[in-house]
Amino acid sequence: MSDVLVSADAQVPGATVIRSWKTPIALAVFTVLFAVLLLAAPRSGGATTFRLSTQSDLVQLPDLVVPVMPTAWACCVLVALLAAASAYFVRQVGKSPLWIVIVSVIVLVVGFLAWAAEGGAVPIPGLLAGSLGLAVPLIYGALGGVIGERAGVVNIAIEGQLLAGAFTAAVISTVTGQPLLGMLGALVAGVVVAFILAAFAIKYFVDQVIVGVVLNVLVMGLTSFFYSQVLQPNGEALNSPPRFDRIPIPILSEIPVVGPVLFRQTILVYIMYVAVFLVWFGMFKTRWGLRLRAVGEHPQAADTVGIKVNATRFWNVLLAGAIAGVGGTVFTIGNGIPFNKEMTAGAGFIALAAVIFGQWHPVKATLAALLFGFASNLQNTLSVIGSPVPSEFMLMLPYVVTIFVVAGVVGRSRAPAADGLPYIKG
Template identity: 45%
Template sequence: MNEILKAEKVGFKAPIVMGFLGAVVIVFFGFLGREGSVDFEISRRQDVIQVPALPVDSSLLGIIAGLLMLGTAGFALMRSMRNQRTPMWLSALYGLVGVTALLGWIAAGKSVPLAFIIGTALVLAVPIMLGAMGGIMSERSGVTNIAIEGQLLTGAFMAAVVSTISGNFYLGIFAAMFTSSLLSVILAVFAIKYLAQQIIVGVVLNVLVIGITNFLYQQWLTQDAQNVNFPGTLDIIRIPFLSDIPLLGPVLFENRLTVFAALIIVPALWYVLFKTKLGLRVRAVGENPLAADTVGINVGRTRFWWVTLGGAIAGLGGAALTIGDTGAFGREMSGGLGFIALAVVILGRWHPIYAALAALLFGFSIILRVWANQVSPGIPTEFITMVPYVVTIIAVVGFVGKSMPPKGLAIPYEKG
């Protein structure tokens, strides 16, 4: 009994980390912050509905944000004293306050185009987000998916090439999802049928895809880029009326198909996993395959299909890299996003909504580096670049350090 109580003890890491970061914000962004007023622009110039910009003193904003963060830390401390965890929504709100203080500090004396920053962060986060959704589908069923990097790269390559040759973006998206799902089939067969070490299989698949795409890029795409690697990007879809809503409209209702797909897939996956019998079966397979098998669930089949479908979603994330953003395939253009997606899965506690929010953090880091260099060139870009990663490490240690993966993850199951 004592061991059970000890295992359930929450601890005080979250309030300590929250308190420390709140003190940093109030001191360095507040009392020692930069002088000047910052305007938070809610509307764009071309929007039908215009909302006046919100002017705030940069240092005052840092002080207010720091006080709110310290107050949140105090609330988290009270919950820890009652052996209650800090809610994830509260941690997300806490992070949003800190990010607002950071934006105000960077743009002191200038303006912050919120719609541009949030919208671009979402676009840049989509490949990570969809890769993470594929990872969650695989790992919730009990199969470790290290091959997300290869799935993204495969999807990016096929979407660019097929869209260029066929002149049809939808064929490119289908090819990206199909080929990435085939890559997942290889992982599933080795992990489920041959009981191979799943991490090794995933690493081998990543190396294989990198080698093949590098070879084809060098020997084929660079030789005839106009005919095989010049797809362009998907058209921006504008939903009438909804896209005119200040701030939310340009971010959520005026985007490309890949972004809309991500915004649908994330809540849909959450609903299936946690609100349906199918999701309950998948989670049972990932937690205790023997018990699931005992009640009549086909463990191997369930794992196979969820790993395969997860690969298809990751392939869509790869398509978002090319026809959803850059407009062409580049050598190793995934650039480690698959491994970031894997980290997002863990940071999000294998939960689609939390993982999507964590993916937005990395998308925000990319646009923040570019925007901060334009607004305040005196601030070292290295500092801006490292902030989200430092926050991620702090979040893992302070907030989700005790998050537990599915108990059956990476453990081969053989019937009988």
Template identity: 50%
Template sequence: MSQATNAPQMSLPNEPTVATIKTKMKLRDPITTSVLALLTGLLALRAEGVSRLAFEGATSWFNIPDLVLNARLTVIVCFLINLAAAAYSWKQAAARKPQLKGSLFVVGVLFVLAFLVWTVAGKPDARMPIVSLLVGALTLSIPLIYGSLSGVVCERTGVINIAIEGQLLFGAFLGAVVASLTNNAYVGLLGAALGGALVGVLLALFTVKLRTDHIIVGVVLNMLVLGLTSFMYSTVLKSSPTLNQVVSLPKLRIPFLADIPFLGPLFFNQSILVYLMYVAVIGLQWALFHTKWGLRTRACGEHPKAADTVGIKVNRMRWTNVIAASALAGLGGAFFTLGASLAFSKNMSSGNGFIALAAMIIGRWNPKGAVAAALLFGFATNLGSVMQAVGSPLPAEYMLMLPYVVTVLAVAGFVGAVRAPAAEGKAYPE
């Protein structure tokens, strides 16, 4: 009887064993926390005097007095906490252990707090308006959230949506025109959604039907919408002011909820565009991961051949999802005219579509992640304006650059390991 089965297993001299194999050290969190801790420490060196944080408008039930803080002491406390978090993060990374959940968020919040305290430190007449800072951040993030959600739906179904910029711009244009013709902002919202959907029809036609390169089509559509709206503005809207009136969406204050301190004015004293945004975010997060539609959408973006095998019409799914998602981006474009109480002007979207695309990537093609990234961009943009108003020693232009700097970093892939849907940008035969 053969003894081969009882023979000892031989291994090559240089072959690694299970005990010697180590996972790769993940450096993103340790480096990020260390950089934020270092920046907080630099702020501590420059902070002097006292800082005043104002809470006007937080609630109508009672008045909240200004919070007066010792600037240097406050920033030093933030620095020490961030330093301890950075040390712990390096320890976890060296031991190849998972990072503490939420630690990066806490470090970021403490850095922002230190920065706000430093901005108004030593200025008796300067007050940091916390409520208006947060409300403005949410307001400026509206088009980014709608645009990033549009990108999530499109790319989850396999179509790269570079045309978010064009969808926002055409939504702003058509929303303003329809609202002016009907003198009704709510009808203008329908026009904005239609404008985005029309761009989505062209996107689906060239990517799904004609199988053209998705990146090229998106860029061309952005240029097409920019040229078309600029031409219409110069030749039609300027000569017919009645087609480009200021028609704004009124704020709909929800009783009782609008008076909840801080949360009320931030979330429950907004226009219908913001309330629709809440529904879109929550509904899409649930639908994408807990419904048959969501499963089919993700299947079309990950493995369309398998989806086709079980009877899913891949290209039909892509058509409907792209058009619906583009209408969503069109609603985001309504912010620039109906939401901001402005008449239409050339290139109103001002690159917000590309920032929305970056928010989608940072959010890892997940609605809630995309929303968080969009809120970060909105906060950074509004912070630049607030800094200018309170007389910050740092030029406001630097802070206004932040969303675009983060966009470049996101597109370049410096946001950690992210993986797009496997079939993204790949045509599927009829």
């Protein structure tokens, strides 16, 4: 089977170029909303401090002090220019580059922080490190979602896989005193949940969404029952998980700003870096990835060239469950926190939104998960520095971002053609 995808934007004589104006429109809307915010709630002309280093950094960068309103308005104008550039690219080539979205988000965040933290100091390394910490389970879940859906199976059960992983990791690591064994147990728990999903969805052709929802409820019920009946009465013996130690990487961990955020982490984060690369490389550079995408895009054609469609789907769903299960360990042994009821708090569904935001691409889904993690951590940071922004607004911010993402504001998204469709041979 050919591994070539024909683009609607190809320069073929007489071909119709399909344009999506969602990105420039979304950027224009955000620009207008930010301008309205600045007009409706102007600041008194103070300054905001951005702290770029921590006390433990080998290289100390000076604090960056910026005037509030000039900085906020400059960011607003810059995003407006980026929206115009996005519209230009859409008109010329049919789509807006990803870098415009990334730069626009960064500029908007800088402008918003300058406005919201007037008179305060924003610890940039702490803000970014906290965002990464919140994004790690989302990234694991998103990688599992990308693999499953690229294979043609909708994985609504990411939430259940994360929760099962968190529960199993807490119990096994507490009993053995070995976090690595807890992580291995979480991997197995994720595979078990994925096995049930694969069996019903692939072998018995049960609706994949329904199976996923039922599995989430089942795992939630089972873990809540065992928590109440087993873990709570025996907390010291069964629910006091150890924590993975942070492992600073020599030299890299001393790079200003980036070093403390990326290279003073636990083994779970370093494994995540490797997993993102391996999933991307395997999906687009290997025979495994070609077969994976083939059974998700055109299973009939894949079958005709000898690919066992259902077997390929089955094993890849198990792989996706293993990755998501490892992500569940972040909630317990990743932070040294005892297991609690429903402690994943919908992270699996946010990860699924990241899959859609990332257009079923592992790297883009990772960036989307990082955005969600940042939106979640922003409320904590602004609360600590005493920002006057209402706490209710900050609490709803991650979910507002999710709604905008799922609505497709970042551009045209197309799921794999056979995603969610069972394959019946012959």
